[in-house]
Amino acid sequence: MIQFGTGGWRAIIGDGFTKANVRLLVQGLSDRMHDEGVADRGTVVGYDRRFLSAEAAEWATEVFAGNGIHVQFIDRPVPTPMLMWTVRNLGCAYGLAVTASHNPALYNGIKVFTEGGRDAEAEVTDSLGEAINMLAPGEVRALGFEEAKDQGLVTTQTSINWYLDSIIDALDLETIRHRHLHIVLDPMFGVAQTGLQTILMTARCQVDVINSRHDTLFGGRMPSPNVGSLQWLRHEVEHRGADLGIATDGDADRLGIIDDAGNFLHPNQILVLLYEYLLTGKGWTGPAVRNMSTTHLLDRVAEAHGEQCYEVPVGFKWISSKMAETDAVIGGESSGGLTVRGHIAGKDGIYAGCLLVEMVAASGKKLSELWADIEARYGRLEMVERAFGFTAARREELQRRVFVDHDLPDFAREVERVSWEDGAKIYFADGGWVTIRFSGTEPVLRVFAEAGSLDEAEAAADLVARHLGLEA
CATH class of the missing domain: 3.40.120.10 (Alpha-D-Glucose-1,6-Bisphosphate, subunit A, domain 3)
Structure with a gap:
């Protein structure tokens, strides 16, 4: 079964992520485009650096072509936000990226984009998933990649400069140029290097790059920029005396920052x-x-x-x-x-990273000083995040216990209200909160808690874990 989550369809390579399933998914999308009368507007297909991404992008293109749909095929690994920008720029009704974003290297997947380059909404992916899972392999129509090119059903595109220029045009490059900022870039073996390095060097920044080679195992880490995965970047920022470090996840839609003092933001x-x-x-x-x-x-x-x-x-x-x-x-x-x-x-980690650089340049301050200003004005809140794996049987139990029976712990604090709109969110009268929900991208139950102190936030998250018998 092909099931879409909050970030598209993702599955383990060789298990759920197979050529047959990629072709079924794209056949379902092709049928939808014809049913909606938008097939003549064409589509965009691109991919990241994961194992089988380039091949899967060609498999997808062959099915679109077999259904008479023209494909703008980006023939190099590119950031997911660049594909979203291209869908919008070309006026396509749909597009897709072969990526599993920040998931472990064992995974690959497909993100589907709709009108304007948006992430497909739940009503789209739900109905698309139902249609896909009713298809049989024999219903897939495909045309060989080279033959599709010969017939004019595939246009290959190598340049990403239109996307980069749209970011450059939105930035105050003049201000950045005169600060001579020193930046360490960590694309985490993903696709952000060319885009970020080009823009930042155009703005006359000194840019050092780490973890840039093509490595489908992502250096043995999850390609997710968090406090645990950016220790190398922290070391390089401190060692080189850089103004900040910028990291992006595997497909460059998420951002992680190390400030001038070596702190993870x-x-x-x-x-x-x-x-x-x-x-x-x-x-x-x-x-x-x-x-x-x-x-x-x-x-x-x-x-x-x-x-x-x-x-x-x-x-x-x-x-x-x-x-x-x-x-x-x-x-x-x-x-x-x-x-x-x-x-x-x-999401666009490249644009967000560049805008942060503009902010530092325009302020005339260090990034650590800017955050100190924020805390002085607005106070401090601390958040903790927990992720708990589970068996299939345990998932059913947790689903019933938390989201059906509403079995929550006694927090010994005044609860203002509880929302069940997306998992559970407990709002406390003192302004703190806790969320409990199943991840839409990974097989884990996530617990987030925020409070005025780290001890309070950790205590709330730990109480949920003990109450439900969860282990990290």
């Missing part, structure tokens, strides 16, 4: 910093959007500027949709993805 901090900069440094106005497991410090920034911060379920498609509805300035999530009004309606 949590994605929550990046989101808050950039929102404050867009409001005060660039004079923008408008609300912010975050998901349910992202810091409420963003709400404090919004309130201080007479704006509102909207909360949505986990999954960037919800953020994009709410941003469009409210004309929000920024939207993001605690896992490292964010976007800004006027750019693509999806």
Whole structure:
């Protein structure tokens, strides 16, 4: 069965991620495009550096071509946000990227994009999944890749400069040029190096790069920029005396930052910093959007500027949709993805990293000083994250116990309310909160907690784990 999660379809290579399943998925999407009368608008196909990504992109292209749908085929590993930008720029109704984003190297997958280069919403992926799983392999129509090119059904594209130029045009390069910033870049063996290095060097930054080779095992790490995976980047920033370090996940839609003092900046901090900069440094106005497991410090920034911060379920498609509805300035999530009004309606680690560089340049301060200013103005909130694996039987038990029976621990704190919109979120009267939900991208149960102190946040998360008998 092909099942879509919050970040598309992902499966273990050789198990669920097979040529047959890729072809079935694309046949289902091709049928949908014909049914909706949008097949004549063509589609975009691209891929990242994972094992079998290039081959799977060709398998997908062959099925589109077999259904008479023209494909703009990006014939080099590229960032997922670049593909989203291309779908929007070419006016395609659909597009796809072969990627499993930040998942372990054992996985690969496909992200589906819709009108305007957006992540496909749940109603699209739910109905698409149902249609795909009703198909038989014999119903797949395919045309050989080279034959499809000969027939004009495939146009290959190598350049990514249109996308890069759109970011360059949105930045204050003049201000960046005169700060002569020193930046260490860690693409985590993924696809961000060319894009980030090109833009930052155009802005006259000194750029050093680590972990840039093509390694489908991602150096033995998960290609996810977090405090545990960026120790090498931290060392290089400190050793070289750099102004900051920028890391992106495997397909460059998520961001991780090391500041000038060697501190890991949590994605929550990046989101808050950039929102404050867009409001005060660039004079923008408008609300912010975050998901349910992202810091409420963003709400404090919004309130201080007479704006509102909207909360949505986990999954960037919800953020994009709410941003469009409210004309929000920024939207993001605690896992490292964010976007800004006027750019693509999806996560973009390259654009976000460059905007952060502009912020540092425009401020004339160190990044560590900018965060100290935020805490002095808005206070401090601490978040902890836990991830718990489970067996199939345990998942059923947890699903029933938490989300059907609503069996929650006694937190010994005043609970203001509980939301069951996406998993469970417990809001405390003192402003803290806890979320419990199954991941949409990995087989884990996630528990997030935020409070005024790290001890409080850890105590709340640990209480949930003990109550449910969970082990990390």
